[in-house]
Amino acid sequence: MQTSAGQDRLSVDDTARSPIEAGDPATDSRLFRRCLGLYGTGIAIITTETKGQRAAVTVNSFASVSLDPPLVLWSISHGSRSYPLFKNGGRFAVNILASTQMNVSRHFSSKIEDKFAETAWSAGEHGSPLLDGCLAHFECETYSQVEGGDHTILVGLVRRASRFEGEPLLFAQGQYCVAYSHPEVSPSPEVGGLKPETSSEGTIIPQIFEAHHLLSSTFDEHRHAEGLDISVARVIACVYDMPGLKTDQVARATYLGQRDTEDALATLVERGMLVNAVDGQLILTEAGRQRREAIRKRWQDFQKDQLAGIPEGDLRATLRTLSKLITQNRAAK
Incomplete structure (x- = not known):
């Protein structure tokens, strides 16, 4: 396969790099998690209510599966206190956090007994709690479950989706982040007939x-x-x-x-x-x-x-x- 000179140079540079650390993830779980942490994700809080019992967990394992039918997935640890409710509940909601909800993420990641007590939320049309201020809600029925080591993967059939204005809250390398356009892909002033800015407005x-x-x-x-x-x-x-x-x-x-x-x-x-x-x-x-x-x-x-x-x-x-x-x-x- 032929590549450009620029591509060849990038390939050589990547090959020459030495890892900061390496090893067998089966014997070094923290190394495994540190490597996984380099893959930036959004943050979601999964909620459910069954027979008057509510539960919520903060995850970054959320992903789409299928458009037809509309399916999403996430995973929960067998050691989670909320595991039985999600395993047997039959429904859940995915709440995608906005960039302004870092404290919400921390709250639902804590060991507080009743995480809904001081949280603004409402019941969704399909019975699961929906948190206020989120970017999106997916109200789901449990479609299937797959056992994966010390976690269970839950696939949800989305019955209702809602989207709101705002920017996403992200997580990578052990810290919260926000998204902005990469400087190498930001359009130049000449693109689309735009004129260069003559003041600081909109540029700083x-x-x-x-x-x-x-x-x-x-x-x-x-x-x-x-x-x-x-x-x-x-x-x-x-x-x-x-x-x-x-x-x-x-x-x-x-x-x-x-x-x-x-x-x-x-x-x-x-x-x-x-x-x-x-x-x-x-x-x-x-x-x-x-x-x-x-x-x-x-x-x-x-x-x-x-x-x-x-x-x-x-x-x-x-x-x-x-x-x-x-x-x-x-x-x-």
């Missing part, structure tokens, strides 16, 4: 998103140089700044899910950078504190390097603009 927000993406990707090299991925880096920073927290508190403070937090903590324990006190408090060892201080030093140097050469007046103007944007959006929450 995309540039903020692009700058954040590029800066984060560049700083990833520093994290990896310290042997940390973004989840572990967040957790070690949290425990360093607030020693004595417990696992649930770290999960809330870092906006990581319970499982990703537990994986990150286990990694730190294995590397001798963290210990669990008898009462469950998390304490960094001297090695852990040194690693946190090293990554913070890299962050300080990184900022200096990035801002070097930018006039002080431009920096002050940018800070004022960003402060206004942050203030007005916090007030809107």
Whole structure:
């Protein structure tokens, strides 16, 4: 098969890369989950109600199956408290979360007994709870079930679908994300007869998103140089700044899910950078504190390097603009 010079170069670059880690997922489940975490997904909360009992779980295993008939699927762990209700209930609803619903995702991922008590929702036409503020609802009847290891895959026949305005909440590499157009596929000003912008209106927000993406990707090299991925880096920073927290508190403070937090903590324990006190408090060892201080030093140097050469007046103007944007959006929450 013939390829262009550009394609050949990309192929060679990809082949030359060495993995950060590799192994047998059968003996290293956390490695398996870290690899799966590189596949970005949306976030859905699956709800059901049967004989007056309601249940909900947060998942990113949701996927479409078929258009004719309209089928979707998701999977639930056999160890979930809600497993019997979903297994035997015969119906469920898929609630696709909007970018403004990060706290909703965290709430339904927690160990709170009654997750509906402080949540705005209504009963769907087919009996399952529908959460307010979502981007989409799929009200389903259970079509089939497939056993898959420690999970059951539930296939749903969609009886009713609803769509709303908004942007999706995403999850990748152990953190919540939002979607925006990739700079390489964004249309140029000349496309479709558009004229270049002559003012900042309509241009600064995309540039903020692009700058954040590029800066984060560049700083990833520093994290990896310290042997940390973004989840572990967040957790070690949290425990360093607030020693004595417990696992649930770290999960809330870092906006990581319970499982990703537990994986990150286990990694730190294995590397001798963290210990669990008898009462469950998390304490960094001297090695852990040194690693946190090293990554913070890299962050300080990184900022200096990035801002070097930018006039002080431009920096002050940018800070004022960003402060206004942050203030007005916090007030809107």
